[in-house]
Every structure is written in C-alpha cells, then in structure tokens.
Amino acid sequence: MAWLPPHGRRRALVAPGLLFVLALAQIAGFAAVGLSPWKGGGFGMFATLDHGGFRRVRVVELAAGGERAVAVPEELERLQRHVREVPRAANLRRLGEALRARAPALGALRVEVWRTEFAPGDLEPRRVRVASAVLR
C-alpha cells in the first residue's frame, strides 16, 4: 500500500495510532458517560462550552421533609472535580459514599452533575443535567 511507510519504518505509525485510538475512546467516553470534551486526550478543547468551568456537581439529601443541599467539604474537592470531568455512575456513588463516611447521619443522597448551555439568541444560560445517581 503506497500510503504506508516502508517496512522498516512501520513503527513510526505506533504513536499516531495510539493518538487515534485514545481520541476515539475519548469520544466514546463523552457519548457513554459524559466525559468532559476538554479532557481525556480527544482534542475537544476550545470546541465547546461544556467544560469544567461550566459544570457543577450538586449533592442533595433526600429527607422525608424534602430535599436539602449538602456541601462538599474541601478535602473531597479533588474527587468532586473528578466527578465533574468523568460523571460515571460509579464516580457519583463514590462521592456520595465519601460524604457519608464523613457524616454517617446523612440519609439517602442524590449526586448530580450539571452543565451549562447558552441560548444561541441572547446567550441566556440554563442548566442541563449530565448525570445523577442515588445512594440509599
């Protein structure tokens, strides 16, 4: 095949091949679990407003009297950011479990990740839920 390098230089295709495989995996991660387009090696930075700065993690306690927002302590900030960038159900539950380990009195929790969309007309923002998980 003319487009391939000569036989002795085929290993020159390894690094670009890895780039293509990882970038495709990143797109699959975005489609499957809402992986941030800006992260994961897919070269989606500066392509969309769906990035960490415009995503928000929200935790609510589901009590009999209604829902109550739960603050995420500073020591869980890295895990919170991880959840924001990779909002897999398992990561959301991990954050909920970490919160409950610090405050065992907490009841059922719902962990949510939201992104911000801007209206093309007047740029008015609105929140769109990316993922959520309930921890009983």
Place this chain on the structure above:
Amino acid sequence: MELALRVFLLVLLLDAPLFWFQRLPLQIVCGVALLWPALARDARVWALVTLLTAWPLVWNWPFSDNHDYLRAFAALAVTLALTTAEPAAALRTSARLLVGGTFFFATLWKVAISPDWLDGTFFRVTLLSDPRFHDLAVLAGGVSWDTLDAFDAALTDFLSGAGGWPGSFVEPPGLARLALALTASTAVLEAGIALAFLWPRTARLRNALLIAFGLTIFAFATVRGFGFLLMTLGLAQCEDHERRTRIAYVATLFGIEAYRAVPWSRMLIDALGLS
C-alpha cells in the same frame, strides 16, 4: 533531526508537568541529554522520557490537558524512530501524522460533535467569559470593559446558584461578528492543517498553515505548551532541504513564548485609549 531533538528537549524542560515530583525527574533527564548530545540520540534515554511524560497521564487522570497526551505521544515517536535504521525519516512520518491526527480530532469535535461551536455560541461566550480573550474582545469586537464586568458578575452569580440571569444583558453587535469570523477562520485553518498533514504526499501548504496557526491562535490563546509541541512536531517533519522552514518553526516557537511574556495586547489597548 538533531535540531528537532534538541528543541524537543528544550520544550520538555520549559513546559514540564505540573507537579514537582513529575516535573523534576523529567527536567533532569532532558537537561542532561541537552548537555551531552550523544544522549539526545539514545533510544533508552527517550524511552525514559516517554515513561516520565506518560505516567502523569495516569496519575493525574482525568485532569491532564490534551497537549500532555501529545507530549507523551511525541516522546514515544522519538523513542521508536531511534530504533529504526532511518530515524529521521521515521520521525518525519510520526510527527506529520501526530500533527494531522491532532487537528483531525480538533476539527471533528468542532464541526461534527460540539453542539455550540458552528453557530458561533462558543466564541461569543468565550470572548465574554474567558479572561484570556478579553483583550481580543475589546480590540476587535468593540466590547467595553463594563460589558465584560457585567457579564462576568451575572455568570458568576448564575453558576454559583446565587442568582438568576438578568434579562437586560445586551450583546455588543461587534462581538457576534468577531465570533463568527473566528469560528469560520479556525474551522478552515484547522481542517486545512489536518488535511495537509494527513495527506501522504508532500503538501506545499502544510508548513505555511501550521506556522500561520502558531502565529495567530497563540497570540491570544496562551496555551504555550501546546504551541511549543506543535512547532516542534512541525520542525521534526521537515525534509532535509527545508532549512528556511525549520528556522521559521523555531522562530514561531519563540514567538509563542513572546506572546505569553509580553503583554502586547494590553499595551495596544492602552495606546488606543481603550483601557
């Protein structure tokens, strides 16, 4: 190839990973290889560099930026090229395809996957909300500092949940025009680079497009590590006879550093009385 390897080592020294325990070992290896040129051509040294650029991707998951991945791929490409009978030719192929692949996926995201790029929304919001683009918004979009402050305050309130969105925000007309111009020109430039670098035959426009990208985009988007890598890969894929082009890549690389180091846009704003 010698020049490309030395420049890559310099780039790795200047733009190493964030954490000290990731940065320091890499800088020591690259510094030593710069001082002893024989080491710069040793595949084992580059295997170590590959390891030192790759493990932060795992350690820092998922926070690494895209150019952190590109840095590791480029180090791997050098390692493998040095194990072939024709290292310069092998590196030329790898570097060309790494640039082509980077821009192929950057273009794919922008024109086919992103929901808010083609209609200009991305740049309209980014020019107002990202401080790196504020000077451009003022200089070329006719946006006032009061407008930027008002948008920032409203957005901060909205994102924190402290407030709703004020219905009175008026977008300056010049901003939408600038955003559409940036959207169209970026799409054409990035798609052109992807095509030119993935095309297996020598494309005359290839180097001109990548250097134009370096000279324009990084004037405002001060992601110097990404710019450094792109110019290094551009340099590495040059043919032996392209001496002037190699000089142009190195000059552009230093130009990207100058964009970051010199507050040229703020000086221009002051000179025009727009501050």
